[in-house]
Amino acid sequence: MARPRGTLLTRERIVEVAGVLVDAEGLEAVSVRRLATELGVAGPSLYNHFPTKNEILDAVADAVVAEVxxxxxxxxxxxxxxxxxxxxxxxxxxxxxxxxxxxxxxxxxxxxxxxxxxxxxxxxxxxxxxxxxxxxxxxxxxxxxxxxxxxxxxxxxxxxxxxxxxxxxxxxxxxxxxxxxxxxxxxxxxxxxxxxxxxxxxxxxxxxx
Missing domain, CATH: 1.10.357.10 (Tetracycline Repressor, domain 2)
Structure with missing residues (x-):
């Protein structure tokens, strides 16, 4: 079976990229459009993993707490x-x-x-x-x-x-x-x-x- 082209989109990858954006530019930098651009995917594909932007930010915050x-x-x-x-x-x-x-x-x-x-x-x-x-x-x-x-x-x-x-x-x-x-x-x-x-x-x- 041929391997799919491009990067496989996962919840973990979305959280990782969103976290990098927040660290570098602040909470305001995170939007579905910006994340889709950074991930190289279409915006609606993010909704298959997170219904809202707030849920993405919740997951980012939780990833940080997991480091404690x-x-x-x-x-x-x-x-x-x-x-x-x-x-x-x-x-x-x-x-x-x-x-x-x-x-x-x-x-x-x-x-x-x-x-x-x-x-x-x-x-x-x-x-x-x-x-x-x-x-x-x-x-x-x-x-x-x-x-x-x-x-x-x-x-x-x-x-x-x-x-x-x-x-x-x-x-x-x-x-x-x-x-x-x-x-x-x-x-x-x-x-x-x-x-x-x-x-x-x-x-x-x-x-x-």
Whole structure:
């Protein structure tokens, strides 16, 4: 039997190309017409795999979540599991910053996202957290991680020292923050994460209510 000409169109290939587009140009770059052009196929052929563009973006988001390591909940105490998972989650999002808005609405029906939520929630329940508190902790961690990945605090200040010199004396060194973006942003995330975990430990031990 003769081999078919051209590239075989699959869901995986569509997701791969859409992900490359989002990473390079942002969410607005993804359209059925643009994807069809990039894939070298007719636009309607994409609908054989995905009914809508939003479902393509859902699949792209889920492929990103699948990169997050959630194995820690099976091998570590809940505090360390939360810590390692949060750093893995943030690290993945930092590799795909244009996709962060896709995570604002929660997992929906995305398989990898639901599997991650199930693992985190299950790990917290196994550690003795009541269901309601486990839900709160999962939500809190998502807010912390996605919020930290939405933008850079250090890059939010102008590099011109004259902007701050006279009117904002306490910000006289703010123009230097961009030079230290990594240490500022990573330090802030680590501080927030450790503060959350310490507070949760105190709550679990009955020190805080």
């Amino acid at each position: 390591d959630v194995s820690f909940f099976a091998t570590h105490e809940w505090q360390e599991a939360l810590r390692l998972w949060a750093h893995s989650y943030r690290g993945v999002l930092l590799q795909h910053p244009n996709m962060v808005p896709l995570f604002a609405s929660g997992p929906g029906r995305r398989p990898a996202a639901l599997a991650m939520a199930d693992t985190v929630y299950g790990g917290l329940i196994a550690a003795g957290w009541p269901p309601a508190r486990a839900t709160h902790i999962g939500a809190l961690m998502r807010y912390l991680v996605t919020g930290a990945a939405l933008g850079s605090f250090a890059m939010g200040f102008d590099e011109d020292p004259q902007v701050y010199a006279e009117r904002y004396p306490h910000l006289r060194d703010a123009h230097l923050l961009a030079e230290h973006r990594s240490s500022v942003d990573e330090g802030a995330f680590a501080l927030g994460l450790e503060t959350v975990i310490s507070g949760l430990e105190a709550m679990k031990n009955g020190v805080l209510r």
